[in-house]
Amino acid sequence: MKFRNFKMVDYVVYGRGAFNQLDEIITPHRKNGKPMVFLVDHFFDRKPLVSRVPAKGNDTIIFADVTYEPKTTYVDKLAQQLKDEFGSVSGVIGIGGGSTMDLAKAVSLIMNNPGSSADYQGWDLVKNPGVYKVGIPTLSGTGAEVSRTTVLTGPTKKLGMNSDFTPFDQIVLDPELTTNAPANQRFYTGMDCYIHCIESLEGTYLNEFSKSYGEKALQLCQKVFVQKDTWDDECDDMLMMASYAGGMSIAYSQVGVAHAVSYGLSYLLGTKHGIGNCIVMNHLEEYYPAGVKEFKYMVEKNKIEIPAGICKGLSDEDFEKMINVSMGMKPLWENALGKDWEKIMTREKLRTLFEKL
Ligand code: NAD
Numbered sequence: 001m002k003f004r005n006f007k008m009v010d011y012v013v014y015g016r017g018a019f020n021q022l023d024e025i026i027t028p029h030r031k032n033g034k035p036m037v038f039l040v041d042h043f044f045d046r047k048p049l050v051s052r053v054p055a056k057g058n059d060t061i062i063f064a065d066v067t068y069e070p071k072t073t074y075v076d077k078l079a080q081q082l083k084d085e086f087g088s089v090s091g092v093i094g095i096g097g098g099s100t101m102d103l104a105k106a107v108s109l110i111m112n113n114p115g116s117s118a119d120y121q122g123w124d125l126v127k128n129p130g131v132y133k134v135g136i137p138t139l140s141g142t143g144a145e146v147s148r149t150t151v152l153t154g155p156t157k158k159l160g161m162n163s164d165f166t167p168f169d170q171i172v173l174d175p176e177l178t179t180n181a182p183a184n185q186r187f188y189t190g191m192d193c194y195i196h197c198i199e200s201l202e203g204t205y206l207n208e209f210s211k212s213y214g215e216k217a218l219q220l221c222q223k224v225f226v227q228k229d230t231w232d233d234e235c236d237d238m239l240m241m242a243s244y245a246g247g248m249s250i251a252y253s254q255v256g257v258a259h260a261v262s263y264g265l266s267y268l269l270g271t272k273h274g275i276g277n278c279i280v281m282n283h284l285e286e287y288y289p290a291g292v293k294e295f296k297y298m299v300e301k302n303k304i305e306i307p308a309g310i311c312k313g314l315s316d317e318d319f320e321k322m323i324n325v326s327m328g329m330k331p332l333w334e335n336a337l338g339k340d341w342e343k344i345m346t347r348e349k350l351r352t353l354f355e356k357l
């Protein structure tokens with residue numbers, strides 16, 4: 001048995017208003033004449049948060065277009081733009097949801113690694129550390145703030161740049177930044193965390209390390225989405241820690257059926273991660289009975305619409321594509337169903353599941 005020895009985020013600051021410490025935190029990382037790059041979720045364009053970004057000198061603020069989940073072409077374009085304008089930079093600071101944080105990680109890596117980000121989609125392909133990188137979530141749930149991956153859609157696959165160089169050097173967890181996120185978005189991204197917990201806790205890869213974090217994260221999600229009747233600051237505080245702990249849990253285990261199937265949807269239909277997981281989770285009673293029951297309760301209680309019928313009218317070829325992508329996620333299936341997963345989740349069975357979505 002060989003145990004995973006994983007790299008974690010170096011520095012973490014948590015608290016309401018922690019964003020105000022950003023200037024002080026990044027100052028020691030400024031290199032002579034080289035700018036800090038603030039990659040800010042386009043949602044904040046012309047919003048008050050922008051005036052609080054501690055940009056000075058030749059620092060630059062770029063609004064990240066996250067209409068679509070991050071693509072390798074977009075990462076390459078951003079990195080090239082920075083190389084052309086500045087040669088190199090002091091650091092990249094990603095402020096936004098999972099998409100913006102992933103973009104920031106990927107751009108940081110491509111600043112110091114030759115070629116395209118598509119060349120590094122996989123496990124441990126990145127050769128050099130990236131430039132200094134900071135992650136500042138404005139939505140809670142993905143765990144992208146703690147993970148060793150950055151999920152990218154490339155020319156041939158949707159796969160992360162998984163490496164020891166991928167985790168942030170610093171994260172700033174300020175729950176104030178998630179205030180006022182739309183209820184639906186907050187729910188979809190929050191459910192990403194809930195589903196991470198269920199998949200981790202019900203998985204065969206579980207050990208005490210991931211269980212400890214997974215149970216805590218699950219409890220926080222339940223407080224927020226089951227026990228609370230109205231959204232308040234405490235919900236934002238708790239969900240931000242749930243996301244962190246949920247991310248820590250899957251770092252040492254793995255996700256499962258909902259993610260494996262959701263990746264198929266996302267590849268073919270461009271369905272976004274959070275909502276795609278919800279669409280799938282709605283139909284997974286067979287695999288996660290208690291989790292799905294509670295999930296449905298939370299959907300109802302929080303008055304959320306989960307889209308249905310998104311696979312209606314797809315061709316056999318389309319289904320084949322989704323099945324191929326989904327079946328390719330071997331570790332996810334193995335975690336969910338054990339070593340003999342291929343005997344349990346056949347292509348026919350998966351097709352039937354996709355047809356229900
Ligand atoms: P997102 O980053 O895609 O953002 C969703 C929407 O919310 C966008 O329109 C964005 O502009 C908006 N938004 C962001 N913050 C807001 C705020 N405070 N108020 C209002 N709107 C706001 O959503 P997400 O669910 O956080 O992230 C999903 C992405 O994360 C996917 O690309 C997925 O692949 C990735 N992901 C990565 C990991 C990882 O480990 N690296 C894990 C899970 C998911």
Ligand code: ZN
Nearest residue numbers: 142192196259
């Ligand atoms: Zn997820």
